[in-house]
Amino acid sequence: MEMIGRIAGVSQVTVSRALSDPSKVSPATLRKIQDAIAATGFVPNALAGALASRRSRLVSTLVPSITNLTYSSMVKSFAQEMRAQGYQIMLSECGFDPAEEEAAVMTHLSRRPDAMLLVGTRHSANTRKMLLAAGIPVVEVWDITDTPIDLCFGFSHPEAGKAAARFAAGAGYARAACVGASDERALRRKEAFRAEFRALTGTEVPEARFESEASLGIGRAGLARLLDTEGFEKGVVFCSSDLVAHGVLLEAASRGLAIPGDIAVIGFGDQGFAPDTFPPLTSMRVDRGALGASAARAIFDRLDRGHSAPIVTDIGFEIIRRESA
């Protein structure tokens, strides 16, 4: 900036002002400064700016997996909203393990983000401590809890599982099974589903569970296992995600089974592709776009008005019935 100032015939401070608030500089000098910037290709050092102003305009975003559409689609809307307000997001993948998350949180905090977005509500004690000490707005999304760190937007996973079970029983399915990856939130949905379905129909609910991430492959292998070794012959399959559900659909098709006559399928997440599977997938919708946008707005509010008490917002879910169940 000192260079630019020299060229434009003003001081470094004036250059700084021209960049941060052009209205505080006379039109004439503003022009000269802009010309000098264009001529030199000057790019302001945001690192120095952040250090001096104690505001980085950076918002950390930690998700379990960047290749998982569930999270990336939420990040997309969140990032868009943030960018519109001049904030940039720092995205990192931190797996489903709290210890890994803790390391990521520390790394991110060292960059002095203005706020942080986390997925889920189960964090290590140290993670909570660091976050609280950082004194920045923190948003936990995609789950709810009685003990939020700060802001929280999500829904009850056990309630979602129960709702799916009631839907399944109400639709007349006498038997049910579950297929899924073993991420902690999916497990809670699944257990609630099994308990509720058993309570409603009196029948046990077999399951096929995998350690790997959600994929079509899990869905196919899952239905195969249910059919071949778990004695499941006919009924509805509640899946941990739409991707897994799609795999179940494909495995059923490859075996010539009727959907939903022989095998009915319920997904989770209502991804964009759910209406385009064959047959169209019945799923549970969570408004990810609104979630990302709400989280962003809540952060702006905190940033403007300062800290206040923790707030938990239940955004709910909705069963979208299509042809698969």
Add this chain to the structure above:
Amino acid sequence: MEMIGRIAGVSQVTVSRALSDPSKVSPATLRKIQDAIAATGFVPNALAGALASRRSRLVSTLVPSITNLTYSSMVKSFAQEMRAQGYQIMLSECGFDPAEEEAAVMTHLSRRPDAMLLVGTRHSANTRKMLLAAGIPVVEVWDITDTPIDLCFGFSHPEAGKAAARFAAGAGYARAACVGASDERALRRKEAFRAEFRALTGTEVPEARFESEASLGIGRAGLARLLDTEGFEKGVVFCSSDLVAHGVLLEAASRGLAIPGDIAVIGFGDQGFAPDTFPPLTSMRVDRGALGASAARAIFDRLDRGHSAPIVTDIGFEIIRRESA
């Protein structure tokens, strides 16, 4: 650090050294410093560190879309490699528009990344200028060019299209069509496919092209359009991505068409799910994992040994024949 130093009975500088290179500090003082850090929950300010050392340990990564598995799976391996060496990536989505990319590049450069990864080789003149002026290693991936900015790892899209056409003609398909999104690289593959297939068989290649991002929906709508309004009845469909190809598969299934008897399908990218579609998808494999890792290693090399001449590396592609074609 001054605080920590006071508690540990040493100067601020010693604390800095204890953190950056513990071996330069005596075991006794190191312990005292570590204890003080643990007691206070001190998190070093990486912003200040970067400003002073002129190294941010940040690598910018710009991709067209974070929800597109093609890119996110590459970023995953790249980020992993980077993190292993103590670098963190700053990921941003910049669409398929060079102007949007330019804005993102500027924003990122203001954060003073140590290197930058870009997808594609078509950038605005100003983007090139800024990147060159930044004096950092730049890697362009997923395409090759005669005029790289710095490092480049990718493959020839026209060659990929031609190879697909030769495969299709060689497999005996008399008719072909294309379905896809209209990202610039996919368009070049498609045009090369059409030209080559026409040259080999003498038949025209109809196409269904969409402006929206790749999805199952475009694949379904694409085949529907080819069948219903383009007079395409039977043959092989070359798709812009595996996701679109899967959509074509589903549309064919929903119409009771035989695959590959009536409609054969070739995808692109050989995503993890390609073997799990029904029937398994024939696709073109590009080694994304190796690409990400190579890009990372090339950056480390530049960072260590300093700048040298631009290097373009063609990583090629491979047709993976499964049952869909």
Add this chain to the structure above:
DNA sequence: TTGTATGCGTTATCAG
């Protein structure tokens, strides 16, 4: 509207 002085929290350089 513009300039001066000062500090943000580190690392680098040099000296002890």
Add this chain to the structure above:
DNA sequence: CTGATAACGCATACAA
């Protein structure tokens, strides 16, 4: 092995 000192490039408070 440790410490003093000077940057790093900008924003803020205050003065003119």
